[in-house]
Amino acid sequence: MQIPANLSLRQLRYFAEAAELGQFSQAARKLHVSQSVITTAVAQLETMLGLRLFDRMPHGVALTAEGHRFHQHVRHVLDTLQDALSEPTLLANTLAGTVRVGASYTVLGYFLPSLLARFKRSYPLVEIDLIDMDRTEIERGVGDGDLDLGLCIISNMVAPHVLRRQTLIRSRRQLWLAESHPLAQLPTVGPADVAPYPYIMLKVDEGEASSMRYWRSVGHVPNVAFRTSSLEALRGLVAYGFGVSILSDMVYRPWSLDGRRIDVRTLEVAVPPMEVGLVWRPDDPLSAPANALHQFLVFACET
Numbered sequence: 001m002q003i004p005a006n007l008s009l010r011q012l013r014y015f016a017e018a019a020e021l022g023q024f025s026q027a028a029r030k031l032h033v034s035q036s037v038i039t040t041a042v043a044q045l046e047t048m049l050g051l052r053l054f055d056r057m058p059h060g061v062a063l064t065a066e067g068h069r070f071h072q073h074v075r076h077v078l079d080t081l082q083d084a085l086s087e088p089t090l091l092a093n094t095l096a097g098t099v100r101v102g103a104s105y106t107v108l109g110y111f112l113p114s115l116l117a118r119f120k121r122s123y124p125l126v127e128i129d130l131i132d133m134d135r136t137e138i139e140r141g142v143g144d145g146d147l148d149l150g151l152c153i154i155s156n157m158v159a160p161h162v163l164r165r166q167t168l169i170r171s172r173r174q175l176w177l178a179e180s181h182p183l184a185q186l187p188t189v190g191p192a193d194v195a196p197y198p199y200i201m202l203k204v205d206e207g208e209a210s211s212m213r214y215w216r217s218v219g220h221v222p223n224v225a226f227r228t229s230s231l232e233a234l235r236g237l238v239a240y241g242f243g244v245s246i247l248s249d250m251v252y253r254p255w256s257l258d259g260r261r262i263d264v265r266t267l268e269v270a271v272p273p274m275e276v277g278l279v280w281r282p283d284d285p286l287s288a289p290a291n292a293l294h295q296f297l298v299f300a301c302e303t
Contacts, residue, residue, distance in 0.1 A: 078147035096125035097289035171250035173271035198225035198243035
């Protein structure tokens with residue numbers, strides 16, 4: 001397809017924000033424009049492409065299958081442009097070495113791969129020695145000096161905090177449910193509404209402990225019907241109406257593996273966000289390659 005002459009980067013940015021936030025109104029607030037500007041930009045893109053990019057839902061928007069594919073391409077374009085504008089001096093092309101990084105399941109699967117690909121474009125001679133570990137193993141490895149950096153869900157860390165920490169993203173947690181679920185018909189949904197229904201509990205990355213902290217704080221107990229370490233299994237169970245779950249937007253996908261729809265609802269009593277971040281030793285300076293990765297991740301997640 002030939003690129004339309006009137007396609008602008010601003011339209012792509014508006015589309016990407018709407019896709020990632022799930023609401024035109026939130027995208028408008030974040031970008032300091034009116035909601036009609038976002039709506040118009042998306043409508044223009046849909047007309048140019050001859051595709052429907054979003055399904056309009058009662059409480060926001062969700063990407064269609066075509067919209068999801070288009071968003072992946074748009075995100076790549078915007079990230080590559082940002083890297084090109086912010087790439088430092090020739091040091092990026094000459095810096096060499098190895099960075100030992102421990103990362104947890106959720107970070108490895110849903111956060112890190114695209115960022116590492118961008119880093120390698122700027123620092124082709126820096127090797128990443130990446131190890132799949134849980135949070136406690138990461139903290140131990142960084143503390144003992146076996147790892148240069150750790151990437152994990154730092155909102156699960158407990159005091160006293162010996163390692164230095166830096167939050168990279170805060171991912172909102174929402175209720176996942178089938179589009180035909182009774183809760184989908186309610187104008188608002190609170191913990192008391194959710195508690196009687198079968199609940200699918202995700203166990204990876206201390207998911208159960210984190211979930212139960214929320215349920216204790218609101219004075220209710222979830223009706224746990226199934227526990228799983230597989231996000232795809234959880235998606236399938238939710239999509240077929242076997243239960244609901246509360247998980248972060250970072251791991252949300254609107255379809256199960258066999259294409260059944262999964263909706264999301266924001267709960268009346270806000271769920272603390274999932275915070276993904278870096279950890280490193282406070283008393284040892286980072287090597288030049290490790291510092292380059294550290295600075296890159298901080299900058300990439302701020303923009």
